Amino acid sequence: MVFGFVNKENMSLLTDLYELTMAQVYFKKGMNKTAIFDFYTRPVENRSYLVNAGLEQLIYYLENVRFTQEDIDYLRTTGFFEEDFLSYLKDFKFTGNLYAVEEGEFIFPNEPVVQVEAPIIEAQIIETFLINTLQHPILVATKAMRCYSVARGTVLVDFGLRRAHGTDAGMKAARASFIGGFAGTSNVLAGKEYGIPIFGTMAHSFILAHIDEIKAFKDFAEIYPENSILLVDTFDSIKGVYNAVKAIKELGMKHFKGIRLDSGDLLKLSKEARKILDSEGFKDAKIIASGGINEYKIKELLDKGAPIDGWGVGTELVVSADLPYLDCAYKLVEYDGRPVMKFSSKKKTLPHKKQIFRIYEDGVFKKDIITRFDEDIEKGKPLLKKVIENGKVVYKLPKLTEIQKKAIENFSKLPEELKDITKTVHLYPEVSSSIQKTVKELERKYLNGELQ
Amino acid sequence: MVFGFVNKENMSLLTDLYELTMAQVYFKKGMNKTAIFDFYTRPVENRSYLVNAGLEQLIYYLENVRFTQEDIDYLRTTGFFEEDFLSYLKDFKFTGNLYAVEEGEFIFPNEPVVQVEAPIIEAQIIETFLINTLQHPILVATKAMRCYSVARGTVLVDFGLRRAHGTDAGMKAARASFIGGFAGTSNVLAGKEYGIPIFGTMAHSFILAHIDEIKAFKDFAEIYPENSILLVDTFDSIKGVYNAVKAIKELGMKHFKGIRLDSGDLLKLSKEARKILDSEGFKDAKIIASGGINEYKIKELLDKGAPIDGWGVGTELVVSADLPYLDCAYKLVEYDGRPVMKFSSKKKTLPHKKQIFRIYEDGVFKKDIITRFDEDIEKGKPLLKKVIENGKVVYKLPKLTEIQKKAIENFSKLPEELKDITKTVHLYPEVSSSIQKTVKELERKYLNGELQ
Numbered sequence: 001m002v003f004g005f006v007n008k009e010n011m012s013l014l015t016d017l018y019e020l021t022m023a024q025v026y027f028k029k030g031m032n033k034t035a036i037f038d039f040y041t042r043p044v045e046n047r048s049y050l051v052n053a054g055l056e057q058l059i060y061y062l063e064n065v066r067f068t069q070e071d072i073d074y075l076r077t078t079g080f081f082e083e084d085f086l087s088y089l090k091d092f093k094f095t096g097n098l099y100a101v102e103e104g105e106f107i108f109p110n111e112p113v114v115q116v117e118a119p120i121i122e123a124q125i126i127e128t129f130l131i132n133t134l135q136h137p138i139l140v141a142t143k144a145m146r147c148y149s150v151a152r153g154t155v156l157v158d159f160g161l162r163r164a165h166g167t168d169a170g171m172k173a174a175r176a177s178f179i180g181g182f183a184g185t186s187n188v189l190a191g192k193e194y195g196i197p198i199f200g201t202m203a204h205s206f207i208l209a210h211i212d213e214i215k216a217f218k219d220f221a222e223i224y225p226e227n228s229i230l231l232v233d234t235f236d237s238i239k240g241v242y243n244a245v246k247a248i249k250e251l252g253m254k255h256f257k258g259i260r261l262d263s264g265d266l267l268k269l270s271k272e273a274r275k276i277l278d279s280e281g282f283k284d285a286k287i288i289a290s291g292g293i294n295e296y297k298i299k300e301l302l303d304k305g306a307p308i309d310g311w312g313v314g315t316e317l318v319v320s321a322d323l324p325y326l327d328c329a330y331k332l333v334e335y336d337g338r339p340v341m342k343f344s345s346k347k348k349t350l351p352h353k354k355q356i357f358r359i360y361e362d363g364v365f366k367k368d369i370i371t372r373f374d375e376d377i378e379k380g381k382p383l384l385k386k387v388i389e390n391g392k393v394v395y396k397l398p399k400l401t402e403i404q405k406k407a408i409e410n411f412s413k414l415p416e417e418l419k420d421i422t423k424t425v426h427l428y429p430e431v432s433s434s435i436q437k438t439v440k441e442l443e444r445k446y447l448n449g450e451l452q
Numbered sequence: 453m454v455f456g457f458v459n460k461e462n463m464s465l466l467t468d469l470y471e472l473t474m475a476q477v478y479f480k481k482g483m484n485k486t487a488i489f490d491f492y493t494r495p496v497e498n499r500s501y502l503v504n505a506g507l508e509q510l511i512y513y514l515e516n517v518r519f520t521q522e523d524i525d526y527l528r529t530t531g532f533f534e535e536d537f538l539s540y541l542k543d544f545k546f547t548g549n550l551y552a553v554e555e556g557e558f559i560f561p562n563e564p565v566v567q568v569e570a571p572i573i574e575a576q577i578i579e580t581f582l583i584n585t586l587q588h589p590i591l592v593a594t595k596a597m598r599c600y601s602v603a604r605g606t607v608l609v610d611f612g613l614r615r616a617h618g619t620d621a622g623m624k625a626a627r628a629s630f631i632g633g634f635a636g637t638s639n640v641l642a643g644k645e646y647g648i649p650i651f652g653t654m655a656h657s658f659i660l661a662h663i664d665e666i667k668a669f670k671d672f673a674e675i676y677p678e679n680s681i682l683l684v685d686t687f688d689s690i691k692g693v694y695n696a697v698k699a700i701k702e703l704g705m706k707h708f709k710g711i712r713l714d715s716g717d718l719l720k721l722s723k724e725a726r727k728i729l730d731s732e733g734f735k736d737a738k739i740i741a742s743g744g745i746n747e748y749k750i751k752e753l754l755d756k757g758a759p760i761d762g763w764g765v766g767t768e769l770v771v772s773a774d775l776p777y778l779d780c781a782y783k784l785v786e787y788d789g790r791p792v793m794k795f796s797s798k799k800k801t802l803p804h805k806k807q808i809f810r811i812y813e814d815g816v817f818k819k820d821i822i823t824r825f826d827e828d829i830e831k832g833k834p835l836l837k838k839v840i841e842n843g844k845v846v847y848k849l850p851k852l853t854e855i856q857k858k859a860i861e862n863f864s865k866l867p868e869e870l871k872d873i874t875k876t877v878h879l880y881p882e883v884s885s886s887i888q889k890t891v892k893e894l895e896r897k898y899l900n901g902e903l904q
Contacts, residue, residue, distance in 0.1 A: 004509070004627065004645045005459045006619035013641035014619055016611070017652030020640065025658070025675045035661065060455045074644040080679070120661055127655075131614035132622055139617075159468070162583035163777050165591075166620030167458035167466055170584055175456065188472065189465035192526040193456050200469030203579075205784035206477070208792040209487065209572055223477045227532070235795045235898065315777045324776040325615050325767045332657035340660040343687045446687065 006168065012067050012092075015128040017080070023121045024085045033336035034096075035120035036353045038112035039130060041138075042327040048418040048425040049106045050326075051145045051407055052113055053176040054137030055387070056103070056397055061129055062094045062388055094122050098388035101356070102398075104179055104407035105383060106414070107138075108368060108427050112333075112354050115384060120335065127330045135328055136169055137176040139320035143295070144180025145411060146421050147313055150299040151181075155310035157199045158185040159290060160318030173318035179403050181411075186312070194400060201229035201260045201288065201312070213240060217247035225253060229288055231260045232273070241273045245280045258286030258309070266297075267306045274307040286310060294321065295421050339438045343446060350431065351438050356383040365413045368429035375432055458620065464519050464544075467580040469532070475573045476537045485788035486548075487572035488805045490564035491582060493590075494779040500870040500877040501558045502778075503597045503859055504565055505628040506589030507839070508555070508849055513581055514546045514840055546574050550840035553808070554850075556631055556859035557835060558866070559590075560820060560879050564785075564806050567836060572787065579782050587780055588621055589628040591772035595747070596632025597863060598873050599765055602751040603633075607762035609651045610637040611742060612770030625770035631855050633863075638764070646852060653681035653712045653740065653764075665692060669699035677705060681740055683712045684725070693725045697732045710738030710761070718749075719758045726759040738762060746773065747873050791890045795898060802883065803890050808835040817865045820881035827884055 006014050026032055041050060067075075067089040075081050075089070096118020107113050114134065116123045147156050158177040164170035174190030184197035191198035202220055210216035213234060221228040230247070232240025241259060248256045259277070261269050266289050277285045289301070290312030301308060315321065331349045332340055339351030353373040357380025359366045369377055387395040398406070417425050431439075458466050478484055493502060519527075519541040527533050527541070548570020559565050566586065568575045599608055610629040616622035626642030636649035643650035654672055662668035665687065673680040682699070684692025693711060700708045711729070713721050718741050729737045741753070742764030753760060767773065783801045784792055791803030805825040809832025811818045821829055839847040850858070869877050883891075 004620070004623040004642070005457070006623060006641065007457045007459055008455070010641055010644075011619070013644055014613070014622060015640055016613060016638040017640050017643075017650045018638065018654055019652075021652050021676060021679075022654055022658045022672075025672050026661075028675050029671050031661070031671075035657075037657070057455055071644075075640075078643070078650065080676075120657075124655070124657065128614045129619075132616060132619060135615060136617040161466070161468060162580045163587060164584060165588040165617035165771070166624050167463070167581075167584060168456070168618030168620040170466060171456040171458060172618050186468040186470065188467055188469050188527075189458065189462055190456070191469075191530070192462075192465055192523075198469045198530065200471075200473050202470055202474055203576070204794050205487070205489070205572075205576065206474045208784045208794060209478075209483070209787045219481050219483075220474075220477050223480050224473060224532075227473075319617070319771070319776040321776055324771040324773055332660045335661045342656050342660060 008064055009068055010071065011061060011129065012065050013071050013074070014132070015125060019125050019127055020075070021080055023125050024081055026121050026124070027085045027088055032119045032121050034117060035123045035332055036334035037116045037123050037127070037330050038333050038349070038354070039114040039134060039330045040110055040112050040328065041107065042329070043109040043426045044323055044327055046322050046424055047142060048423065048427065049108065049142070049414065050138050051141035051180055052101050052105045052107050052138060053103050053141035053179045054134040054172070055100055057133045057172070058114070058130060059098070059387060059393055059397070061133060062098060062126065063393060065092070065094055065126065067092050092125070093391060094118065094126065094388070095391040096122055096388070097386065097390065099384040100387045101383045102385060102406070104403040104410065106410050108429060110350065111356050111368060111370065111429055112384065115354065117353065131328060131330055135326050137172050139323065139326060140173045140176035140318060141180040141407070143317050143320045144177035144182050145407060146295040147298055147311070147317070148181030148408070149411060149419055150295055150302065150421060151311070152302055154302070154308060156182045157310065157312050158182055158187065158317060159312035159314035161187045163315040164318040169318065175400070177317055178400055179407055181404060181408055196400065202231045204231065204234045207231065207234040213243045214247050214250070217244050218251055221247060221251055221253060226255060227257060229258050229260050229286070231262060233261055233263045237261055237264055237269045238272055238276070241276045245276065245282065248282070256282045256285040258288060260288040260290060260312070262291045266308070267301055267304050270306045270308050288312060290314065292316065299421065339442065341439065341442050350435055351442060352435055354384070354435070356429065357381065358383055360413065363413060364415055367427070369432060370429045370435065371432040372434050375434060460516055461520055462523065463513060463581065464517050465523050465526070466584070467577060471577050471579055472527070473532055475577050476533055478573050478576070479537045479540055484571045484573050486569060487575045487784055488786035489568045489575050489579070489782050490785050490801070490806070491566040491586060491782045492562055492564050492780065493559065494781070495561040495878045496775055496779055498774050498876055499594060500875065500879065501560065501594070501866065502590050503593040503632055504553050504557045504559050504590060505555050505593035505631045506586040506624070507552055509585045509624070510566070510582060511550070511839060511845055511849070513585060514550060514578065515845060517544070517546055517578065519544050544577070545843060546570065546578060546840070547843040548574055548840070549838065549842065551836040552839045553835045554837060554858070556855040556862065558862050560881060562802065563808050563820060563822065563881055564836065567806065569805065583780060583782055587778050589624050591775065591778060592625045592628035592770060593632040593859070595769050595772045596629035596634050597859060598747040599750055599763070599769070600633030600860070601863060601871055602747055602754065602873060603763070604754055606754070606760060608634045609762065609764050610634055610639065610769060611764035611766035613639045615767040616770040621770065627852070629769055630852055631859055633856060633860055648852065654683045656683065656686045659683065659686040665695045666699050666702070669696050670703055673699060673703055673705065678707060679709060681710050681712050681738070683714060685713060685715050689713055689716055689721045690724055690728070693728045697728065697734065700734070708734045708737040710740060712740040712742060712764070714743045718760070719753055719756050722758045722760050740764060742766065744768065751873065791894065793891065793894050802887055803894060804887055806836070806887070808881065809833065810835055812865065815865060816867055819879070821884060822881045822887065823884040824886050827886060
């Protein structure tokens with residue numbers, strides 16, 4: 001029996017077959033000059049900005065990607081590869097440069113979030129893992145920031161592990177949602193690995209295993225006197241609130257951390273629950289809401305005055321339910337010093353090694369300008385940082401709390417129309433005249449039949 | 453720097469905090485009688501059936517879940533746990549029973565796909581991982597089967613690794629889509645780990661790195677004379693087909709495996725491409741289509757007569773784009789011999805340890821009947837098999853090819869209206885009178901205030 005865990009030892013094979021077959025052709029043909037690849041996103045519905053995340057995992061991969069003897073032995077059995085190329089793979093490592101927009105920065109369509117500069121065999125082989133490891137964190141950090149943007153200081157916690165697409169997505173979602181402004185996660189392993197605060201309440205099964213609800217609440221509160229969020233909706237939410245109050249009082253406790261509502265009309269129930277808790281002397285007890293929560297529901301409930309103090313946001317966060325995938329790509333933009341672009345249908349690419357300059361006006365984000373790498377824009381903040389140089393990591397990742405702080409600061413600098421979760425505004429970067437010139441030149445050559 | 457890989461050693465912590473805090477309360481209160489939990493799905497949009505998958509990973513987890521010293525040390529630092537409970541965790545393993553519907557069987561709303569019978573602490577702790585490891589494979593196997601059901605014998609290949617939500621989802625998607633009738637995957641690691649056939653073509657970057665398209669095609673076809681699917685849409689798809697033909701002819705090759713169309717009007721382009729290939733003497737050359745493919749597009753294109761021989765199905769398959777999550781739950785249905793149910797809002801549960809009997813009529817699936825575990829339905833096929841007994845695996849997983857065969861056979865036995873991808877029909881199982889009697893009894897007790 002196999003499980004299929006991906007780890008440091010086997011991650012090099014977590015790639016599309018064509019990356020390796022193309023690599024063998026390059027190898028056989030002696031074609032291995034420096035290539036520049038851009039990873040970028042295309043405009044998507046329901047998102048006016050994306051929050052960058054996932055870089056830590058990408059760096060780890062590029063530092064550690066190797067083909068083990070077991071990998072090589074498997075590749076030999078496929079019949080696609082010859083011995084000279086398999087020997088090359090035995091010594092394979094990433095020796096190129098990585099430029100990247102930092103985690104917690106906001107990104108917009110067509111911008112090279114990550115730029116790889118490496119011998120083309122290396123730059124090609126890493127493609128699949130690179131996209132896989134970046135897409136999902138960006139989706140979740142963005143969804144989280146959208147929740148944060150409407151939460152008015154209420155507490156957001158990732159409850160999504162069980163509904164994430166597999167184990168790795170559960171880990172990535174916890175980390176990315178923290179970057180997007182969440183206070184923590186229910187995922188214990190993410191707490192351990194990333195140092196993220198962990199949170200938890202109780203399940204319906206806990207109530208049902210007891211003979212009655214009050215006994216269940218008392219059992220829990222006795223063991224966790226400071227830390228009991230009592231789940232009140234197993235039978236009837238309002239009766240549940242009264243039972244919770246009763247349990248806390250019967251235990252003679254002064255402190256009552258709070259309750260969780262997991263179903264029903266959360267506006268009505270939270271208002272009733274607040275009244276009961278206040279009138280029973282538990283003004284500090286918090287009301288946590290969960291069950292199908294997303295940014296739209298948070299906004300609606302808070303707009304209508306729901307006295308909800310915190311949110312367990314699960315499924316819709318971790319699968320980014322209203323946008324479960326990004327239209328993103330990793331495209332060749334330069335080979336051996338020659339700028340290249342793809343012409344097919346509407347999916348044109350921008351040639352050249354690049355830089356992104358971010359322009360602010362009176363502290364508010366105004367626009368981005370994409371330039372050739374060696375151009376300089378006065379007063380612009382260059383976004384692409386050198387992260388790996390000749391295969392060596394030259395960038396120090398900030399702490400996760402610092403990345404979160406940066407993301408929140410960046411949000412505050414957005415123009416108002418981009419902050420509105422009910423609208424989609426596509427803010428495209430300006431493209432410098434030098435890149436535009438190359439685009440025109442390549443289009444001319446293409447129309448003249450010099451490219452075919 | 454940490455990567456966050458989940459593996460055999462740390463997977464026990466891949467759980468929601470509340471599983472462990474509830475477990476500590478049970479432990480402290482000496483409450484650890486046998487519990488029965490059902491994992492089941494609720495009705496969803498766009499799916500008239502679900503294809504079961506993910507069992508192999510669940511079995512591996514239940515066989516191997518342990519808390520290491522490192523896990524215990526971390527849990528101690530959280531402040532949530534006391535030493536006696538941490539000692540208990542040190543010796544923790546799953547000692548219960550697992551009943552499951554086999555992979556490749558079709559499942560319907562409210563049916564216990566998996567049933568766990570174990571001391572409640574064990575049954576509770578495994579909840580999060582169990583749901584995480586089952587949901588995504590079921591989503592993908594189902595999406596794959598929907599593609600298979602309209603593909604009329606054309607070849608389906610999973611191209612989705614890059615857009616899957618993290619590394620594990622990429623692995624699970626390859627395995628689950630194979631169960632759902634796919635011929636293979638582009639994911640090399642899935643090929644190695646699961647023995648799934650691997651497929652690949654070439655990328656736009658390969659064309660762009662060359663000075664011209666014909667040279668690129670020739671380079672590739674020289675190295676892979678039997679196995680070159682040439683990607684023709686980098687500049688212009690039809691010109692690309694001519695260039696592909698030219699490359700093959702200039703190499704003097706008799707065999708031409710085929711071309712891939714990745715953008716544009718696939719109906720028009722595939723028809724034109726077919727004409728060109730045929731008239732140039734390459735009647736055997738295949739046309740593969742990719743780019744935003746899903747079951748609806750496959751059906752539409754084939755209905756309109758597109759001469760497409762194979763499909764690279766990526767993003768929409770692996771994220772199950774039109775249904776990115778299941779409404780699924782893991783609920784307590786019996787504790788210490790006492791049947792229990794949850795009453796909140798519309799999410800009622802069915803009490804008791806159960807069996808599902810599947811009834812066929814003239815070889816066509818007619819209905820399922822959910823009974824108490826010890827009831828017997830004449831001529832019904834019991835679906836829940838004993839997989840783990842007292843912590844030991846007693847079930848031999850079929851080969852993946854056998855599971856696929858079973859899934860395809862099961863599909864053929866569905867009534868026609870359930871096969872139609874354009875309709876959603878919710879086929880609910882019958883509930884036996886003995887379970888209905890318990891439901892009524894519990895409702896009566898609840899209304900009388902005996903349950904609260």
